[in-house]
Amino acid sequence: MARTKPVLAAVAALAAAALTVSGCVSMPTAGPVQSYPVTQAAEAQNQLYVQIQPQPPRADWNPQQIVQGFLTASASFGSYSDIAKEYLTPEERAVWNPFWSAIVYKSGPNVKDPVYTSPKGKAKETATVQVTGKVQAYLTGKGGSYSVPSASAPDQAAIPQTSFSLVKLNNQWRIKDAPQELLLTSDSFQNDYQPTKLYFFDPAGKILVPDPVYVPLQAGGPRLLITGLVNDLISPPKDWLSGGATKTAFPAGTKIRRVTIDGPTAIINLGGTIAKTSKSSLTEVMQQVSSQLLWTLLSATQSGQAVQSVAVEVDGKPWTPPKAQGNPVQQLQVSPTYNPANGPSLPVFYAIDKAGYLTRRASTHDRPVPLVHIGTNFDQIAVSPSGKYIAALRNSVLYTAPTGDPLVKRGSGYLAISWDNSDQLWASTQTQIFMLRGAANPRQPFGQPVPVTIRDPYELQTGPPYTELRVAPDGVRVALISGGLALRFGAIDMQEEGQRAGQVSITITLSQVKDVPASGFFAPSGLTWYGSDSVITLTDAAGPAVTEYPVSGASATPIPADTDLQSITASYNHPLIASLPHGQLVELVGAKLNGAWMPIHDGGYAPAYPG
Template sequence: MVRGGRLRGAAAVAFVVALLALLAGCISEPSGGPVISYSMTQGPGGQSQPLPQIIAQPPQADWTTPEQIVRGFLAASASFAGGQRIAREYLTASENRAWTPNWSAHVYSSGPDVGEAAFTGTGSGRVATVTVSGSVQAVLTGTGGYLAPSASATGGAPGGPLIFRLQKVSGQWRISKAPPYLLLTSYSFQYDYQLRNLYFFDPTDSHLVPDPVYVPLQATTASLMDGLVYDLIHPPGDWLSRGATSTSFPGKTTTIGDVTLTGGTAAVNLGGAIAKGANDKLMQQVSAQLLYTLIGSGGSGPAVQSVQLSVNGKPWSPRGSDSNPVQQLRQSKYTPASGASSHQFYYVDSVGDLLSRASPVSKPVKVAHIGTGFTQIAVSPDKQYVAALKKNGSLFTGRLGAPLVRRAGDGSTSL
């Protein structure tokens, strides 16, 4: 995902269109940093594999220091069970009502480290301040977008150290002010989140394009599906939504009630702008986005197998469906673009050569020399264009065999 400037010119347009077809399958090899295993996205109907779950611990009566409370809160907030019910026991009543991290998180490659408390005031007005620091690996937005910091971030966040404020409640320290997002280690992120795809339309409105987001594994069925549908209506602010893709949902479309799941069928009731003059083509596009985005999801419940779309409570049935509002993938008029590439794996070696392999065990083939220092790369299926990221988030693009050109913008995220 790229924030900032946009590619220009005929060659750039060709590169973007080619890259869209590659996004679902491109593989990148970082040139440095820790080796971390993350859950990978799964195809429609795929089932989540069993993963370790974090067991949250409530605050203990013998914890007498603010540092113990902050450490306990950080550990407990990594568990999404019951809307982080245990983590909320560390908060004051007012902060419990205000704290709504949703899917937002800062992921640490080192840390988060809890510093020593500083105190101000006396008696019942005594307040403690605890600073949390570390090296941020990525920032997860409230909609699940994964953003890599544009430069090496220290101090707990790209913007600097994070401050927790605490006060005494019934003789025990409780957090009165916490950051509006989770602070996760790489380990807890690995087992807390799963990569899923939102689906939007390409510029020609012919094919669906995957836009990956991270969602909590322990999210309830309703909150997960509600969040995914919200993202379809309000696309994440990444580079795909800035001209490369679009959503078929009209602006100011709303959901009426929660998305429900019954017998494998997700029922989505929409209102607002979509109710004004929605035609059959629009409804087919909306239905396709919902199908490919929701199929296989379901949070901690059963996986979604089909979708029933309603507008203002009235079920919609496409033509030729015998008035059956329950839709499955085989009935969708729109599908993701498909196509095979002779070279499936690309990576850059230590001397800056771009290599490809037809399989993990095949002999590598040199494609071009692009230089060192890149953390991620993507090659268009026609092998004409390459995009590469530096550690500081700088994006370089160009034709294979020609010097890469740095693109204008304020930083980049994952390719």
């Protein structure tokens, strides 16, 4: 299927999730800094990688030419670090190491004319060269974070000028003080970084949550790349997911003793505090750690070499999972105790029939089973993941009930609804998002609404009304549509507070991804999660358009759209289902969301997979 560039908002930041050794950064989100065709896993062996081969400094180059040559060489630092360091004085050569920290420029970097700083009347022996430009993103290489102004804002400011200090050595100019970041063009970033994912746990320690990041293609080889990824699992990046929404299973103070690659198997020898884990909790900790390692390392590929299995050692002693019959080598197909949440395992979905009955179907090929008469003209229904509760919207009025019971009116002014994986209902109004907590009474699907604080550290100038809201299958992330115009992703941080049991404060921290549909407005009931890594949207301006948007901010993928689509629902590895006018339902038949829309017998409207 053809890929299309998303019309992305400006990048407010690349909240960095950087590897100490190899460099790992959060996803770029706008303009020319986008994902590029790097094939994952075994298919990566066919990848074509094009890189400029830099040249060493020439004896007759002036300070401006030296800085320009250094920028070209350092842009390929992973492969040509020796050439880049030829531009430095011996003293600077010994200390300069950017660890893949970088400034990515939307325009630039522009090398200015040198300013000679030698005393008046003396020979030109020292100089300063400034580098300027409009910044696309700032990537930190040591696990920090940094934000820059929106790249599309009319008052976009350049980052403060970056300076190089130069001195003449043996009648040739050399850099004696260089910035501790790589200064990259957007094209250089595309050539030098590839997308991958780190996996962390939800607060309950039961579900793995992917954190999209980028790693350098030429990071010193697979062993150093793996070392860097494991370092980030031990000390999580300071990004949108790290404020309480996710956590790592690695005990604080865990150390990497050694990383070995034996064919397709990565052997990770750990030490430090993990070796002091009590016997009573050792199995659970090691299962969690192993699951994080397995999912993270299998998603990372470099130069065609793919990790297919993982073995974990503690102070040199192999750890064998329970029921592994003494084999410490773990594979994704059989080993992990913990996995990402992709949504319902069964193709069960719900809809309302023409007579106003809520119906349940075992699949798109099964007949609808009437559950209860709820009426007609509903804009949206949502069924909790357990199937115990239903919520519905009609003319902005919210109704709820245990599934199979008559609906009860709960309030008005609501725009969108979604259940999380704990059967808690989330809803948005014109000005606020609420979470409606489950009550002790099983006949009550929720208690008092809890207002949710929205935090946008990247200041991408989106806000209420949130016309669409969908909580991810992991219960940790949420997709929002702001004003019908912009798609945002957020991380849910829920903290107990107060002296009474059950009192909570809830914050959604938005990521740096902001997608704007090329086809116009997002449609009502036009947002749905598709697995753990992407959402599918429906826009209704100038005819329906269906699009898959990755959480990473990478390029969007168009999906074939039937005419007159009104609402849409998705579940990973199950058919995409949509409603048409006059009570018709259709499903997308074909592999990888690329096929034809076919009618579903008996029809209905407002289809919804649980969630």
